[in-house]
Amino acid sequence: MKILVGVKRVLDFSIKVRLKSDGSGADLACARMSINPFDEIALEEAIKLREAGVASEIVVVSIGPQPATEILRRALAMGADRAVLVRSDAAVEPLGVAKALAAIVAREGAGMVLLGKQAIDDDSNQTGQMLAALLGWPQAASAAELRLDGDVATVVCESDDGLETLRVSLPAVITADLRLNTPRHISLPNIMKAKNKPLEEITPAALGVDLRQRLKVLRTEEPAKRRSGVMVSSVDELIDKLRTEAKVL
Secondary structure: OEEEEEOOEEEOOOOOOOEOOOOOOEOOOOOOEEEOHHHHHHHHHHHHHHHOOOOOEEEEEEEEOHHHHHHHHHHHHHOOOEEEEEEOOOOOOHHHHHHHHHHHHHHHOOOEEEEEOOOOOOOOOOHHHHHHHHHOOOEEEEEEEEEEEOOEEEEEEEEOOEEEEEEEEOOEEEEEOHHHOOOOOOOHHHHHHHOOOOEEEEOHHHHOOOOOOOOOOOOOOOOOOOOOOOOOOOHHHHHHHHHHOOOOO
16 A cells, blocks of 8 residues: 655744734745645655555645655655655645645655644644545544554544544544654664655646646734743732732633
8 A cells, every 4th residue: 555645834833923013924945844744744644654554655745835855855765765845835734735745645645644733834734634634534633553454444533522443444534643652763874875865846837737726825923922920928918909900811
């Protein structure tokens, strides 16, 4: 079975986000970028499935600008077999990503798609669900555990109400949560080997996909700074402040 894994180039999670002066979005100039952490977990799970003899090939796909080849090389160093970059210099929305991935799935004949449940830059949590709808495949979102038995995947998913166990028939779209696994350390020899692995660059037009933006960001602002706390001298004073000053959000 061939597994397709989507990876996104995002601002490194350890970097403080700075906004552009015109409020149009985050300032990414000279910022350190990395693989979206949830996507890295999805890739690790695909590698584990290949090591278990379930998967035969892992293809990683990214939709973005040319510098996205850097994260694709990192994905190849982790253990992916091939990489595909759908080149787009403009910002891409979740529906556009889903359409591009659907086209790649059809071209590659993948039997499973693994994605991170969301990207840490926009936190949309939409691409996996949209992709499943476009393909007409079952889906399991926010997977914390994954087991395969033939053509059936048993997935333990995290939800607001706790854990739920789903059984879905393959092919399927599965999105990874934090507790699914811990991504492996990349060794120097694997980094060197990744330089010789295939990395294909194609255009959205070659896939017959329109990635034009349909949403317009009016303005981006930092959240209001949290006010400093106050000390109270008694329980009665605390109750009075909760009654007269506390606000229900």
